[in-house]
Amino acid sequence: MIKFSEEKLNKVQEIINRYPQGKQKSALIPLLHLAQEEYGWLSAETMDYVAGLLQIEPIEVYEVATFYSMFNLKPVGKFMFEVCQTGPCMVSGSDNIIDYIKQRLGIGVGETTPDGLFTLKTVECLGACGYAPMMQLGKHYREHLTKDKVDQIIEECRKNAGLLN
Amino acid sequence: MGVKLLLDKAKVEGIRQYDVYRREGGYRSVEKALKTMSPDAVTEEVKKSGLRGRGGAGFPTGMKWSFLAKPEGVPRHLVCNADESEPGTFKDRFLMEFLPHLLIEGLIVASYALGSNATYIYIRGEYAWITDILEHAIGEAKANGWLGNNILGTGFNCEIYVQRGAGAYICGEETALIESLEGKRGNPRIKPPFPAVKGVWDRPTVVNNVETLAAVVPIINMGGEEYAKIGVGKSTGTKLISACGNINKPGVYEIDMTIPVEEFIYSDEYCGGIANGKRLKACIPGGSSVPILPANLLLKTAKGETRYMNYESLSDGGFATGSMMGSGGFIVLDEDQCVVKNTYTLARFYRHESCGQCSPCREGTGWMEKILKAIESGKGKMSDIDLLWDIQRKIEGNTICPLGDAAAWPVAAAIRHFRDEFEWHVNNPQECLTRNYGLAHYADPIYTPA
Ligand SMILES: Cc1cc2nc3c(=O)[nH]c(=O)nc-3n(C[C@H](O)[C@H](O)[C@H](O)COP(=O)(O)O)c2cc1C
Ligand code: SF4
Ligand code: FES
Numbered sequence: 354m355i356k357f358s359e360e361k362l363n364k365v366q367e368i369i370n371r372y373p374q375g376k377q378k379s380a381l382i383p384l385l386h387l388a389q390e391e392y393g394w395l396s397a398e399t400m401d402y403v404a405g406l407l408q409i410e411p412i413e414v415y416e417v418a419t420f421y422s423m424f425n426l427k428p429v430g431k432f433m434f435e436v437c438q439t440g441p442c443m444v445s446g447s448d449n450i451i452d453y454i455k456q457r458l459g460i461g462v463g464e465t466t467p468d469g470l471f472t473l474k475t476v477e478c479l480g481a482c483g484y485a486p487m488m489q490l491g492k493h494y495r496e497h498l499t500k501d502k503v504d505q506i507i508e509e510c511r512k513n514a515g516l517l518n
Numbered sequence: 519m520g521v522k523l524l525l526d527k528a529k530v531e532g533i534r535q536y537d538v539y540r541r542e543g544g545y546r547s548v549e550k551a552l553k554t555m556s557p558d559a560v561t562e563e564v565k566k567s568g569l570r571g572r573g574g575a576g577f578p579t580g581m582k583w584s585f586l587a588k589p590e591g592v593p594r595h596l597v598c599n600a601d602e603s604e605p606g607t608f609k610d611r612f613l614m615e616f617l618p619h620l621l622i623e624g625l626i627v628a629s630y631a632l633g634s635n636a637t638y639i640y641i642r643g644e645y646a647w648i649t650d651i652l653e654h655a656i657g658e659a660k661a662n663g664w665l666g667n668n669i670l671g672t673g674f675n676c677e678i679y680v681q682r683g684a685g686a687y688i689c690g691e692e693t694a695l696i697e698s699l700e701g702k703r704g705n706p707r708i709k710p711p712f713p714a715v716k717g718v719w720d721r722p723t724v725v726n727n728v729e730t731l732a733a734v735v736p737i738i739n740m741g742g743e744e745y746a747k748i749g750v751g752k753s754t755g756t757k758l759i760s761a762c763g764n765i766n767k768p769g770v771y772e773i774d775m776t777i778p779v780e781e782f783i784y785s786d787e788y789c790g791g792i793a794n795g796k797r798l799k800a801c802i803p804g805g806s807s808v809p810i811l812p813a814n815l816l817l818k819t820a821k822g823e824t825r826y827m828n829y830e831s832l833s834d835g836g837f838a839t840g841s842m843m844g845s846g847g848f849i850v851l852d853e854d855q856c857v858v859k860n861t862y863t864l865a866r867f868y869r870h871e872s873c874g875q876c877s878p879c880r881e882g883t884g885w886m887e888k889i890l891k892a893i894e895s896g897k898g899k900m901s902d903i904d905l906l907w908d909i910q911r912k913i914e915g916n917t918i919c920p921l922g923d924a925a926a927w928p929v930a931a932a933i934r935h936f937r938d939e940f941e942w943h944v945n946n947p948q949e950c951l952t953r954n955y956g957l958a959h960y961a962d963p964i965y966t967p968a
Contacts, residue, residue, distance in 0.1 A: 371636070371638075371677075371679040371681075372719075373593070373636075373719060376700070376719050378700065378701035378702075379681075379699060379700055379701045380701065381701035382643075382681070382682065382683065382684050382698065382701060383681065383682065385684065386643070386682060386684065407701075409701075413701075413702075416702075416703055417701065417702065417703055420686065420703040420704065420873075421643070421683070421684035421685045421686050421704075422684070422685035422686065422870075423643045423644070423684040423685035424684055424685075438863065439605045439806075439863055439864070439866075439867050440605055440606070440802075440806060440849065440860050440863045440864050440867070441605055441606050441762045441763055441806075441849050443859070443860065443863050444763050444764060444849075444851055444852075444855050444860065445762070445763065445764070476685075477605075477687070477866075477867045477870055477871065478603060478604075478605040478606075478687075478806075478867065479644050480602050480603065480607065480608045480610075480611050480642065480644070480645065481608060481611075482605065482606050482607070482608055482760070482762040482763075482768075482847070482849070483608055483760055483761065483762040483768035483769050483770070484608075484768070485762065485768075489644055492646040492647055493646075493647055
């Protein structure tokens with residue numbers, strides 16, 4: 354059963370209050386972020402739950418969830434490497450980094466390692482072009498990537514996974 | 519050292535915190551505006567300053583504010599565009615990350631001028647940690663009486679909320695942004711009606727870029743006329759440039775718009791020259807959507823005059839031999855870079871980001887990506903180059919929003935200035951797989967700083 358904690362529900366109410374009366378649909382994207390933080394991805398059940406919170410039709414939620422690239426519509430690994438591949442990053446060597454991650458993790462773009470730890474995704478410009486090559490990992494950016502840095506990040510994730518479990 | 523109006527305090531220890539920011543003279547413009555000026559007088563100062571929108575289009579900000587409809591009893595809104603997704607652009611991020619209170623200060627003054635009691639910052643979803651920084655700063659501002667009800671006892675009420683997007687370049691376009699803020703897909707609206715009349719929740723709305731709104735602070739502090747004295751012609755004030763690519767010192771720089779492009783690239787105060795001792799080949803001076811220029815047309819105009827870092831000079835020569843200031847995303851390519859490959863990654867970007875409402879944009883961006891990919895990987899035909907030209911021409915001007923143009927222009931400029939490189943790919947299908955080929959478009963001899 355999908356249900357937000359009391360604390361999350363208070364947050365939901367606080368978000369809805371930011372908009373004029375009757376315009377609670379504006380809270381949809383923020384709520385989908387909340388849901389994704391909680392469950393890692395957006396299942397149909399989760400989206401229906403969000404629709405209920407906002408008193409809108411489920412289809413209105415699906416429409417939005419499928420439009421924005423940050424919403425995961427299927428389960429992803431515990432750590433998602435989202436590596437930028439757009440022009441400015443490309444001229445700074447993002448291709449090599451992507452190849453190296455593929456090789457290190459033994460997966461292709463869009464795939465998840467069998468242990469469920471890592472997903473590799475390529476993304477378009479994240480606004481870090483001057484600190485390229487880069488990737489997003491959770492809430493933060495990892496910039497000026499080198500092979501050594503990638504190794505360190507993988508190591509760090511493995512360690513954190515142990516702590517999380 | 520040029521004039522610094524926005525980033526002068528960026529390096530002050532702890533400037534992100536309210537106390538430090540205030541001690542350094544922060545929030546003076548709010549005091550001045552709310553206590554001594556009428557809302558219209560604030561707009562008047564902004565008009566006098568000559569400030570042009572820093573989001574890309576360069577529309578005069580004061581004029582935009584004066585177009586805001588003010589029907590009796592209908593709330594109005596200011597929305598800050600912090601979607602910043604144009605490849606090459608990362609200046610707003612820098613400003614929000616290091617000087618969050620500067621943006622908030624500007625937002626309060628602008629909200630007062632426009633009569634917005636609920637102001638929204640729409641920030642790209644990936645800037646999650648910056649959202650935290652902003653929310654923290656808003657909390658501090660509120661705790662110190664700069665937000666909330668009856669600010670400074672003037673009867674003006676204002677709240678600022680941060681709204682995260684979720685990964686969609688198109689939501690930087692103001693009407694798509696408004697749709698997104700309403701909890702919908704980011705499909706641009708047909709204009710008119712313009713947001714100034716019917717924006718978010720059908721209420722009159724002004725959408726302005728982060729940098730634009732931050733610039734309101736120095737304008738109010740020093741007065742519009744003084745601000746207008748900085749810069750040249752219709753390029754008044756200072757501009758943030760985010761520089762990236764093959765340069766020694768990528769980063770965000772505040773420039774007054776009187777410096778030559780050559781100085782910007784080669785001086786140690788700014789980009790510090792081309793990395794690894796290579797030669798400059800080409801540059802996209804205003805974010806991925808603006809035309810790419812080969813080195814010779816970048817440093818000098820077609821007439822042989824020095825090209826400067828400002829709106830007029832960068833666009834001198836139109837699209838035939840010039841480019842645009844755009845968002846200030848300055849992307850430098852060295853002699854080893856492949857223009858075909860670079861154009862391909864940008865075409866892929868626009869295909870990925872097209873909202874799909876208009877057929878020329880939806881279909882055209884896909885076609886361009888496919889053809890460029892083929893040429894890039896040695897599978898192209900000579901006729902593909904003309905086909906590409908034809909497709910971009912059919913997109914431009916035939917779509918609801920300017921994303922179609924933004925996708926067409928880079929392709930057009932690449933073919934216009936680097937056709938030989940496209941042909942080289944077609945003629946050398948094997949060789950182009952193993953090396954980036956820089957045909958001789960580079961600046962040679964290498965510039966030596968005086
Ligand atoms: C496809 C597209 C993307 C845009 N992205 C942004 C953006 O990320 N940030 C921004 O400030 N303006 C962006 N704009 C421009 C906005 O539509 C709008 O003109 C701008 O926010 C107005 O602010 P200004 O007058 O302060 O520049 C974009 C426009 C288009 C067509
Ligand atoms: S031009 Fe492209 S992005 Fe803009 S509305 Fe049309 S399809 Fe959407
Ligand atoms: S191109 Fe990679 S962050 Fe901009």
